[in-house]
Amino acid sequence: xxxxxxxxxxxxxxxxxxxxxxxxxxxxxxxxxxxxxxxxxxxxxxxxxxxxxxxxxxxxxxxxxxxxxxxxxxxxxxxxxxxxxxxxxxxxxxxxxxxxxxxxxxxxxxxxxxxxxxxxxxxxxxxxxxxxxxxxxxxxxxxxxxxxxxxxxxxxxxxxxxxxxxxxxxxxxxxxxxxxxxxxxxxxxxxxxxxxxxxxxxxxxxxxxxxxxxxxxxxxxxxxxxxxxxxxxxxxxxxxxxxxxxxxxxxxxxxxxxxxxxxxxxxxxxxxxxxxxxxxxxxxxxxxxxxxxxxxxxxxxxxxxxxxxxxxxxxxxxxxxxxxxxx
Amino acid sequence: xxxxxxxxxxxxxxxxxxxxxxxxxxxxxxxxxxxxxxxxxxxxxxxxxxxxxxxxxxxxxxxxxxxxxxxxxxxxxxxxxxxxxxxxxxxxxxxxxxxxxxxxxxxxxxxxxxxxxxxxxxxxxxxxxxxxxxxxxxxxxxxxxxxxxxxxxxxxxxxxxxxxxxxxxxxxxxxxxxxxxxxxxxxxxxxxxxxxxxxxxxxxxxxxxxxxxxxxxxxxxxxxxxxxxxxxxxxxxxxxxxxxxxxxxxxxxxxxxxxxxxxxxxxxxxxxxxxxxxxxxxxxxxxxxxxxxxxxxxxxxxxxxxxxxxx
Numbered sequence: 001x002x003x004x005x006x007x008x009x010x011x012x013x014x015x016x017x018x019x020x021x022x023x024x025x026x027x028x029x030x031x032x033x034x035x036x037x038x039x040x041x042x043x044x045x046x047x048x049x050x051x052x053x054x055x056x057x058x059x060x061x062x063x064x065x066x067x068x069x070x071x072x073x074x075x076x077x078x079x080x081x082x083x084x085x086x087x088x089x090x091x092x093x094x095x096x097x098x099x100x101x102x103x104x105x106x107x108x109x110x111x112x113x114x115x116x117x118x119x120x121x122x123x124x125x126x127x128x129x130x131x132x133x134x135x136x137x138x139x140x141x142x143x144x145x146x147x148x149x150x151x152x153x154x155x156x157x158x159x160x161x162x163x164x165x166x167x168x169x170x171x172x173x174x175x176x177x178x179x180x181x182x183x184x185x186x187x188x189x190x191x192x193x194x195x196x197x198x199x200x201x202x203x204x205x206x207x208x209x210x211x212x213x214x215x216x217x218x219x220x221x222x223x224x225x226x227x228x229x230x231x232x233x234x235x236x237x238x239x240x241x242x243x244x245x246x247x248x249x250x251x252x253x254x255x256x257x258x259x260x261x262x263x264x265x266x267x268x269x270x271x272x273x274x275x276x277x278x279x280x281x282x283x284x285x286x287x288x289x290x291x292x293x294x295x296x297x298x299x300x301x302x303x304x305x306x307x308x309x310x311x312x313x314x315x316x317x318x319x320x321x322x323x324x325x326x327x
Numbered sequence: 328x329x330x331x332x333x334x335x336x337x338x339x340x341x342x343x344x345x346x347x348x349x350x351x352x353x354x355x356x357x358x359x360x361x362x363x364x365x366x367x368x369x370x371x372x373x374x375x376x377x378x379x380x381x382x383x384x385x386x387x388x389x390x391x392x393x394x395x396x397x398x399x400x401x402x403x404x405x406x407x408x409x410x411x412x413x414x415x416x417x418x419x420x421x422x423x424x425x426x427x428x429x430x431x432x433x434x435x436x437x438x439x440x441x442x443x444x445x446x447x448x449x450x451x452x453x454x455x456x457x458x459x460x461x462x463x464x465x466x467x468x469x470x471x472x473x474x475x476x477x478x479x480x481x482x483x484x485x486x487x488x489x490x491x492x493x494x495x496x497x498x499x500x501x502x503x504x505x506x507x508x509x510x511x512x513x514x515x516x517x518x519x520x521x522x523x524x525x526x527x528x529x530x531x532x533x534x535x536x537x538x539x540x541x542x543x544x545x546x547x548x549x550x551x552x553x554x555x556x557x558x559x560x561x562x563x564x565x566x567x568x569x570x571x572x573x574x575x576x577x578x579x580x581x582x583x584x585x586x587x588x589x590x591x592x593x594x595x596x597x598x599x600x601x602x603x604x605x606x607x608x609x610x611x612x613x614x615x616x617x618x619x620x621x622x623x624x625x626x627x628x629x630x631x632x633x634x635x636x637x638x
Contacts, residue, residue, distance in 0.1 A: 024446055030520035035439040035451060038432060038490060042451075045471065045487050046458040052467025066474035119363070122356050135360050137624055138367055144616050144627075146549030148572045152609045153370035155579065156377075156602070161388035163373060181579070197366065205628055229352065258462070262552065266572065269579050280465065287466040288556070300464020311460050 056080055056298040062291065073294075080298035094299070097282040100188075100275055101303075105259040107192045109252055112203070115196055117245065120207035121233055136208070139201025151266035154194050155181060184272040191276075194263055206248065210241040246321060254314035257307045279303045374613070377606040378402075382599040385606075401607040404599040411608060414567040418548060421484040421566065425547040430540045432489050434532060437498035438524045459492045465556070472557055479561035484553060488546070494539045501535040502528060538626045548615060571608050578605060 025032070057080075058073040087094040119139070126132040142150065157164050158180040168174040180186055218236050227235065261280035268276030277285075279299055287296020345353075372392035377385050381396035382404075405411055440448055468487075477483045505528070513523050529536075551568035558564050578601055 028444075028446060028520075031439050031442060031445050032447070034435050034521060034524070035445075035447070038436045039447075039451060039454070041486075041489060042454050042458065044475070045468075045489075046461075046463075047454075049463035049467035049471050050461070052463060052470050055467065055470070062473075066470050070470075122359060125352075125356050126360065127353075131357075131360070135364055137621075138364050140624070140628075141371075141620060142367060144545050144549075144620065145613055146551060146568050148549075148551050148568045148575065149609055149613050152571065152575050152605055153374060155575065156373070156606065157370055161386075163369070163391070166389060200363070201367070229349070266575060267579070284465050288469060293466055293470070296466045297464060300466055304462050304464055308461060 053297060053301050055294050056301050058294055060294045060297075062293060076294075080295050081302075083295065084298060084302065093277070093282065096274055097277050097279045097299075100264075101257060101259055101278040104188055104191050104264070104278065105256045107188055108195055108259060109256060111192055112196055112199065113249060113252055116200055116203035117207050119200055120204040120211060121237065123204070123208060124211050124237070125229065136201065136204075140205065141201070142198040143202035145198075147260075147262035147266060150194065150198055151263060154190075155267060158190065181267060182269065182271050184275045187268070187272045187275040190267070191263055194267075206244060207241060210244040211237060214240040247318070250314045250318045250321075253317075254311040255307075256310050257303060371613070371617070374606050374609050377603060378610040380603070382603040385603050386600050401599055401603045404604065405607060405611070408570075408604075410562065410565065410570050411567065411611075413563070414565055414570040415611065417481075417564055418567040421481070422544050422547040425485045425488075426540055426544045428485050429489055429491075429494075429543045430536060433491075433494050433498055433539060434529065434536060435524060436490065437495055438502055438528050439520075440495070441499050441502040442520075455490070455492045455495055469556060478557045479564070480558075481564050483557045484547070484550075484564075484566075487553070488550075491542075494542060498532065498535055498539055501532060505531055534629075537623075538629060541623055541626055545616065567608075567612050571605075571612050574601070574605050574608060577601065 019027075052070075055070070055073070057075060057077060058070075059076050059079075060073045061069060063069050084094050086092075088098070089095075123132055123136060126135070156162055159165075160177040160179045164180070165174075165177045169177070180190060214237060218240070219232055222232050222236055257279075259278065261278050261284075264276050264278050265281055268281070280303070283296040283299040283303070286292045286299065369392065373390065376390050376392055376394045378401055379397055379399070380390055380394035380401075381398045382401060384396045436451075439445055440452055442448070472478050472483060472487065477486065509527055509531075510523050513527055518526070549568060551566065551572050554564075554566050554569035555572065559569070581601075
């Protein structure tokens with residue numbers, strides 16, 4: 001770190017005596033030409049939608065041209081947010097959507113975070129290189145399939161005639177066939193398990209990379225001191241990969257509210273709406289399907305603001321714990 | 328990973344020194360790993376088995392990883408769904424066009440942003456990094472697409488998702504590792520920035536473009552929500568994943584309705600049950616990934632670990 005600043009410093013001083021703006025512009029004209037289209041792109045597709053948040057304070061109705069509708073829509077102040085607030089207090093649909101989002105996020109944070117670490121530690125204990133590599137390669141295959149394909153597989157696995165029911169009956173764990181996806185009490189659990197099934201191997205890669213970076217000398221000296229494999233894991237592997245674990249945990253906390261909506265959208269049905277509808281789906285249904293664009297925007301805006309706040313909090317924690325900032 | 332003589336003797340020593348406890352723990356770990364492998368692969372094998380199994384037989388259930396009555400009828404039946412073939416073509420097209428466009432854009436911008444003297448470097452970097460943390464939500468995005476007239480056009484698959492900030496950082500940090508002296512000598516020969524990018528940087532970037540290109544390709548092939556949101560009313564440009572999504576939603580609606588069990592599904596179908604069609608389409612949608620996966624998975628992993636080290 002120190003070295004690099006020292007190396008950069010003289011160059012910076014030279015920059016101060018740089019030629020005037022016009023000359024620089026002409027000298028860098030190729031660089032500007034090569035990047036300018038993408039400047040327009042990022043403004044249009046990433047920052048223009050932020051201006052669209054203005055819709056949350058209007059009664060926006062889509063009549064023909066979007067821009068015209070936007071500028072002619074009446075300003076209604078915090079009306080939509082008041083509706084959301086009342087809904088929250090009266091435990092209405094918004095309350096349910098927020099509860100479902102948070103419940104599934106927390107479940108995923110707890111289980112989805114621990115399982116890849118355990119999986120990586122177990123993989124590392126395998127003596128056979130061939131078996132280790134094969135297991136690993138197979139384990140991250142589901143990461144690369146779309147949620148549509150995954151959802152089709154999951155719905156067929158869990159259907160009342162499906163293999164999971166076959167297995168449970170064969171094992172004697174259940175007597176009659178359960179239509180898992182039609183039971184709203186099981187939905188959160190199914191979503192968590194599905195996500196773990198899909199991402200376990202992929203999320204373990206980073207921990208495996210950290211584990212393989214541990215100095216083998218440490219294990220050798222621990223062995224000389226008579227440490228067994230659990231003590232080696234507990235006293236060497238885990239402390240050595242703790243920085244990685246911390247960073248990933250903090251990042252996960254930052255993404256807490258941004259749980260995906262694809263699997264809930266694909267696997268949720270009307271019967272399970274009370275537990276399957278997350279904020280994004282509610283915003284989509286209220287906004288696009290029912291034409292209440294302003295209300296949908298307000299929901300999305302609420303979600304984004306909470307999400308940014310969480311990222312900032314997570315980042316502050318990261319700085320406090322002495323890890324490098326994640327932003 | 329540590330192919331030293333020391334590691335090998337340590338390993339040999341381990342087999343001699345194994346205590347009873349060690350053996351039990353080893354057995355447990357191997358058992359858990361076998362369960363993980365089975366749980367991961369079973370749904371895939373089951374899809375393959377049902378797709379190749381006789382349709383009326385599949386409805387009875389109990390198909391594991393092998394077809395009971397092997398047949399190719401299900402695939403012949405796919406011909407009766409004209410949307411599927413066209414969806415496959417569109418999916419293929421967007422994967423190719425989208426990957427090429429995204430890759431070129433990402434590399435070009437990454438190169439410009441790797442040049443320390445570039446006057447807008449900081450501004451552009453901040454603008455792109457910020458997009459990783461702020462999501463405007465579905466509806467404002469939808470409105471922008473509408474305002475630009477991109478909805479119901481093929482380009483809605485390509486342009487809005489042109490550059491991912493994550494991939495941009497990945498490529499930029501790779502380019503920054505290339506010694507600047509290579510570019511300097513070209514400058515002295517009178518080459519401009521674009522020529523240098525094309526002739527020097529692009530060829531050297533091959534390893535990272537392989538990784539990033541695969542990320543883009545998988546993303547393009549797998550995406551379905553953009554069709555659902557922006558292009559559902561133009562039947563000419565729906566994708567395979569979207570068609571599969573529609574088939575899945577039909578079956579979900581039936582699953583939610585207790586009066587319409589499998590018996591109802593059979594009555595509805597013409598000659599092949601919805602279950603078989605669903606699984607056959609799923610197989611078609613996942614086959615490209617399964618085919619390239621064994622050869623390219625190492626590039627994905629190298630991309631992830633490279634990105635992790637950088638961030």
